[in-house]
Amino acid sequence: MTPRATLLTHASQLLMLQGSAAPRRGPAMTDLGIIEDGAVLIKDGRITAAGTTDELRPHSKNTEEIDCRNKVVLPGFVDSHTHPVFATPRLIDFEKRVAGASYEEIAAAGGGIRASIHGVRESSADKLAHHVLHALNEMSAYGTTTVEAKSGYGLDLASELRSLEAIRQAAQHWQGTLVPTLLGAHVVPPEFRDNPDEYVRIVCDEMIPAAARPVPQSLSRARRGIRAPQLGANLGNDTPQKLAAYVDVFCERGAFTPEQSLRILRAAVAHGLKTRIHVGQLTHTALELFSEFHCASFDHLDNLSDADIAWLARTDTVATLLPAANYFLGLTTFPPARKLIDSGVAVALATDYNPGTSPTTSMPFVMSVASTHMKMSPAEAIAAATINGACALDLQHKKGSLEPGKDADIAIFDAQDYREIPYWFGVNRCSKTILGGRY
Ligand SMILES: [Zn+2]
Secondary structure, three states, X not given: OOOOEEEEEEEEEEEOOOOOOOOOOHHHHHOOOEEEEEEEEEEOOEEEEEEEHHHHHHHXXXXXXXXXXOOEEEEOEEEEEEOOOOOOOOHHHHHHHHOOOOHHHHHHOOOHHHHHHHHHHOXXXXXXXXXXXXXXXXXXXOOEEEEEEEOOOOOOHHHHHHHHHHHHHHXXXXXXXXXXXXXXXXXXXXXXXXXXXXXXXXXXHHHHHHHHOEOOOOOOOOOOOOOHHHOOOOEOOOOOOEOOOEEEEEEOOOOEOHHHHHHHHHHHHHOOOEEEEEXXXXXXXXXXXXXXXXXXXXXXXXXXXXXXXXXXXXXXXXEEEOHHHHHHOOOOOOOOHHHHHHOXXXXXXXXXXXXXXXXXXXXXXXXXXXXXHHOOOHHHHHHHHOHHHHHOOOOOOOOOOOOOOOEOOEEEEOOOOOOHHHHOOOOOOEEEEEEOOEO
């Protein structure tokens, strides 16, 4: 049972990351707003004050106190790119890749994304929701409090909607915030291999309208033990009656062409859904092509031109980098984080949690890879995993920093210095996660 008011006291370092209505860029990414002997007051799921323990303690009568001595307290991580709706791990792909096959060779042999389709098509929403919830609980154990979750392994109308329903069901059993995304345009499923434009038509004319329609009563029924008013309350979706907040598309050789991607994103806008894109993972696509959408985020961005970077720096679109995928694919190249940050692009980090290329739920691991392989400083990695991730989901008004009025989404690490968070890898130093004031 969580009390109405909670006071965290004596944090070795409290990282406030305050003052961010827009994504952090350049040198501002290193300004974490560190307070020593820090304290945070939480009431009714929100942060009501943050400062030093001496400042806050007199205002905290009748509160439960959590002693955070020898702990770093920071905003909960925002994992703004995940694919949690799948049935089984892809162990054959893993073994083949270790033996030397490339991502594209595995896909051409029937592995890759297409290998996950069968399991999702055969699974009930309840079974998929069970898998999603398992991943969410792992994520929050590592300090994550907000997660963007994509469909994308069903790839027919019924299976994509069932995947979104599984995300919705899981959200009802998790205390964090979920942002649902339709990724019907993940790859062209095998039955449309000879007619990909017909599949694009189905995404535009059937999947997107269905994901944007108010959820039928049969889908939004209260689960056992869940009170009806809570339904959708923790979906970080301005219109929680819809199954999806965003539409995403994998614009890539072997997936969808730029022209097909434009059709899909235009259909999303026409139905009132927001947009984000997987782009530049394997090959280059000029980003300015997508300027009309004012996308919340472009994701991956391993292949970029100087013109892309200069254009991105002038936009509010966040560059979401997913270096755990490069790590797991055994690549020696990584997205050009240093160049992006030094050019003024807003950079976020996310896990890309998925069964083929990034089976990790750990944001601290991603931050560690960002520092060791992309040369992001520990401070930049923290800003990218918190406030800039919130901006990548249009949630910066309530997530990503420890400021009065924001949701009490807080990670507490067993460390005395924030640099320890990306430093210790392969172990979990997160000792407590507070999700909307609950823990
Ligand atoms: Zn992805």
